[in-house]
Amino acid sequence: MAKIALFLPDELLNYLQEKGKEPKALIETLVQEWRQQNQIEELAQACAIIDQLELGWTQEWQQAVIKDFQG
Numbered sequence: 001m002a003k004i005a006l007f008l009p010d011e012l013l014n015y016l017q018e019k020g021k022e023p024k025a026l027i028e029t030l031v032q033e034w035r036q037q038n039q040i041e042e043l044a045q046a047c048a049i050i051d052q053l054e055l056g057w058t059q060e061w062q063q064a065v066i067k068d069f070q071g
Contacts, residue, residue: 006027039069040066040069040070043065043066043069044066047065
């Protein structure tokens with residue numbers, strides 16, 4: 001796994017430390033959630049484009065794909 005360094009203002013670091021004992025773990029969780037949200041939004045955009053192209057996707061099929069994607 002690659003390592004990155006983050007430089008945070010003292011007040012933000014203090015805030016993170018107040019919220020949990022492991023700021024690193026909190027930051028990792030937030031980044032993972034952000035990435036998952038972006039993937040969900042991209043999937044929703046792709047479904048909207050397919051709707052516009054009228055390729056025969058049904059609403060039920062789209063919902064099944066979204067549920068599968070979300071886990």
